[in-house]
Amino acid sequence: MSTPPVLRVRDLTTRFHTSHGTVTAVNGVSFDVARGETLGLVGESGSGKSVTAMSVLRLVAKPGRIVGGRVELNGTDLLTLNEEEMRQRRGSECGMVFQNPMTALNPAFSVGWQMREALTAHERGNGTAGRIHAALADVGMPDPERQAASFPHQMSGGMRQRVVIAMGMINEPQLLIADEPTTALDVTIQAQVLDLMKNLTRDHGTALLLITHNMGVVAKMCDRVAVMYAGEIVEEAPVDELFGNSRHPYTRGLLRSIPRADRPRQKTPTLPGSPPDMSRLPAGCRFRDRCVFADDRCENHPDLLAVGARHKARCWKTQNGETLDETALSQEVPHGV
Amino acid sequence: MASEGKTPLLQVENLKKQFHVRSRGARDIRLLRAVDGVSLHLEAGETLGIVGESGCGKSTLARLTVGLLQPSEGRVLIDGGDIWEPGAAGRERRRKFQMVFQNPSGSMNPRRTVGASVAEPLQAKGVRNTAEAVERMLTLVGLDPALATRKPHQLSGGQQQRASIARALIADPAIVVHDESIASLDISLQAQILNLLLDLQEDLGTSYLFISHDLAAVQAISHRVIVMYLGEVVEASAAEEFSGRPLHPYSVALRNATLLPDPAHERARGDTALRGDVPSPMNPPSGCRFHTRCPLATDLCAQQKPLLRDAGRGHLVACHYAEAGAGEVATQEGAL
Numbered sequence: 001m002s003t004p005p006v007l008r009v010r011d012l013t014t015r016f017h018t019s020h021g022t023v024t025a026v027n028g029v030s031f032d033v034a035r036g037e038t039l040g041l042v043g044e045s046g047s048g049k050s051v052t053a054m055s056v057l058r059l060v061a062k063p064g065r066i067v068g069g070r071v072e073l074n075g076t077d078l079l080t081l082n083e084e085e086m087r088q089r090r091g092s093e094c095g096m097v098f099q100n101p102m103t104a105l106n107p108a109f110s111v112g113w114q115m116r117e118a119l120t121a122h123e124r125g126n127g128t129a130g131r132i133h134a135a136l137a138d139v140g141m142p143d144p145e146r147q148a149a150s151f152p153h154q155m156s157g158g159m160r161q162r163v164v165i166a167m168g169m170i171n172e173p174q175l176l177i178a179d180e181p182t183t184a185l186d187v188t189i190q191a192q193v194l195d196l197m198k199n200l201t202r203d204h205g206t207a208l209l210l211i212t213h214n215m216g217v218v219a220k221m222c223d224r225v226a227v228m229y230a231g232e233i234v235e236e237a238p239v240d241e242l243f244g245n246s247r248h249p250y251t252r253g254l255l256r257s258i259p260r261a262d263r264p265r266q267k268t269p270t271l272p273g274s275p276p277d278m279s280r281l282p283a284g285c286r287f288r289d290r291c292v293f294a295d296d297r298c299e300n301h302p303d304l305l306a307v308g309a310r311h312k313a314r315c316w317k318t319q320n321g322e323t324l325d326e327t328a329l330s331q332e333v334p335h336g337v
Numbered sequence: 338m339a340s341e342g343k344t345p346l347l348q349v350e351n352l353k354k355q356f357h358v359r360s361r362g363a364r365d366i367r368l369l370r371a372v373d374g375v376s377l378h379l380e381a382g383e384t385l386g387i388v389g390e391s392g393c394g395k396s397t398l399a400r401l402t403v404g405l406l407q408p409s410e411g412r413v414l415i416d417g418g419d420i421w422e423p424g425a426a427g428r429e430r431r432r433k434f435q436m437v438f439q440n441p442s443g444s445m446n447p448r449r450t451v452g453a454s455v456a457e458p459l460q461a462k463g464v465r466n467t468a469e470a471v472e473r474m475l476t477l478v479g480l481d482p483a484l485a486t487r488k489p490h491q492l493s494g495g496q497q498q499r500a501s502i503a504r505a506l507i508a509d510p511a512i513v514v515h516d517e518s519i520a521s522l523d524i525s526l527q528a529q530i531l532n533l534l535l536d537l538q539e540d541l542g543t544s545y546l547f548i549s550h551d552l553a554a555v556q557a558i559s560h561r562v563i564v565m566y567l568g569e570v571v572e573a574s575a576a577e578e579f580s581g582r583p584l585h586p587y588s589v590a591l592r593n594a595t596l597l598p599d600p601a602h603e604r605a606r607g608d609t610a611l612r613g614d615v616p617s618p619m620n621p622p623s624g625c626r627f628h629t630r631c632p633l634a635t636d637l638c639a640q641q642k643p644l645l646r647d648a649g650r651g652h653l654v655a656c657h658y659a660e661a662g663a664g665e666v667a668t669q670e671g672a673l
Contacts, residue, residue, distance in 0.1 A: 044524065044525060045494075045523055156614045156615075159614070186391055186615070187550065187552075187594040188390065188590055189390075190594065191593075191611070192611075213523065213524060214596070215598035216595070216597055217596060219596060219599055219602070220596050220600075220603040220604075239600045240601065243598065243599065255598055257525050257527075258528070258553070258598050259528065259551075259553040259554050259556065259557035260556075260597055260598070261556055261580075261592055261595040261597065262556075262592075263553075263557070263580065264581075265557060265558060265559060265560060265577070267531075267532050267535055268528040268531055268532060269528070270525070271528070272529075274493050274496075274526060275523075
């Protein structure tokens with residue numbers, strides 16, 4: 001890549017100190033997001049994907065603490081900035097869209113008032129009303145003048161999430177971080193909101209970091225994908241490569257275990273077991289207990305290494321060029337827990 | 338809809354439920370028709386999937402079916418008998434139902450052990466010694482029987498939902514109603530639970546009413562599928578027939594909005610056709626309730642309500658134009 005990435009994260013590590021001990025929720029995570037590119041960060045609950053997003057924005061709440069690494073936004077390491085410098089970058093250089101539009105908006109103020117706040121926090125000037133109406137029109141709100149005067153509770157969930165996206169995009173940030181932006185929405189509304197985000201980021205050349213657990217959303221939206229498991233990235237690849245030729249047993253099992261709307265009644269292949277307890281992680285490969293391919297090598301912790309062009313995996317087997325045999329994955333597991 | 342004159346296990350006839358809603362500051366009380374004339378049937382050992390978006394009335398339908406709510410109109414019959422018949426007869430019939438809810442941690446008493454919660458339906462039937470049955474049920478749902486002595490918060494989400502299923506099945510119910518029972522689980526656990534439900538049905542012959550917003554999950558488990566929109570059934574069909582050829586424009590839109598884990602397929606598809614939001618059930622549109630969002634709608638649809646009719650092979654649809662342009666699911670080439 002010739003141009004430097006908009007976001008460059010290296011060895012990011014975030015810990016939570018609790019009465020039950022220390023949990024390393026994000027463990028040495030590294031990735032880039034280029035201009036106009038969408039990187040999907042996927043994983044199940046507890047995998048550390050949301051904590052990674054919050055760490056990039058330096059919004060991790062206590063008892064969480066970023067203990068190491070670098071987060072470079074356009075070449076500036078955000079982790080070295082003071083709180084005021086960081087506050088100025090949030091919302092202007094880096095927009096945010098969170099899962100629940102009801103809690104992201106203040107119920108006591110009109111939508112237009114809140115959007116003006118997002119705008120004037122970073123610049124003063126005339127024509128704010130016009131820009132607010134334009135931003136609302138951009139996200140497909142009919143009659144933006146009237147909508148700007150309404151309050152969040154007067155809107156449907158889909159409309160609220162459009163407002164949150166309009167707020168995230170109003171300062172034309174180079175990076176947008178969206179954490180499960182459509183999970184709370186109905187599927188027909190989800191489709192509308194995803195189409196909208198895709199068009200907006202394409203038109204503005206925004207780098208998008210999209211956090212989701214939904215592989216259908218990843219397939220629709222992303223250029224590249226990083227899969228997280230137990231606080232680490234276990235695989236990273238361009239989207240077609242990941243879905244067509246995944247090189248980590250977790251990704252492979254996850255993709256196979258998704259029921260599909262175009263199939264009739266049948267059993268879905270499953271991934272046995274459940275993710276490990278983050279305060280009692282196994283030594284070696286963290287996926288070892290659930291992996292049908294595990295052998296002696298897996299007692300040592302593997303690194304995330306290249307297994308192909310632009311394709312990395314954290315697995316001893318594929319790093320040695322061995323294939324993941326589909327028939328082994330298909331073995332019937334009696335309701336394993 | 339009962340076929341061959343045989344009484345189906347469960348029969349729901351023209352079921353209606355209205356709620357009286359007073360909006361804040363307003364003087365008048367308005368009527369919310371959550372379920373508006375739903376009929377369905379369920380045979381022994383069968384799974385009927387009900388799919389729809391929020392506000393379509395699917396959860397109210399679940400509560401009406403198991404007898405947690407009394408209908409405003411219509412009847413729920415099990416083995417031909419009304420579940421609201423006064424006295425012991427009705428009470429006995431309501432006991433043939435069990436329910437599994439969306440949130441497993443909220444559906445178990447946090448201060449009792451898992452074993453005590455699982456044993457409850459048996460104790461309600463007057464069974465004294467439940468230990469053996471609890472152990473057998475926990476094993477059946479893939480849990481270590483030693484977990485019976487734990488409190489719910491000591492179990493993971495997937496384990497809690499398995500325990501909820503054990504509790505639902507322990508007193509040998511005829512019908513288990515699942516209301517979004519896998520929605521709060523992670524993807525790898527969803528498939529585990531779906532497969533468990535399929536296996537248990539094979540072993541025990543229990544019937545399921547499986548209610549979900551997730552069309553893919555409904556397809557994976559159901560023999561027949563019903564699609565609801567604003568309190569009404571818009572389509573009812575055998576699952577295989579439905580997965581190949583959804584007829585109602587709303588079902589087609591639902592199907593097209595359900596993303597597949599397949600990048601080539603997702604890129605090839607254009608922007609989604611369906612516009613706008615679901616209208617308020619307090620003030621549903623005239624005629625066909627879907628006409629405000631429907632790509633096929635004409636003046637007729639705003640004026641005349643389409644009745645649920647047979648479009649061939651027992652595939653029921655409530656649409657004036659179902660055969661004309663519906664059934665066009667985005668091409669699935671390259672999709673497995």
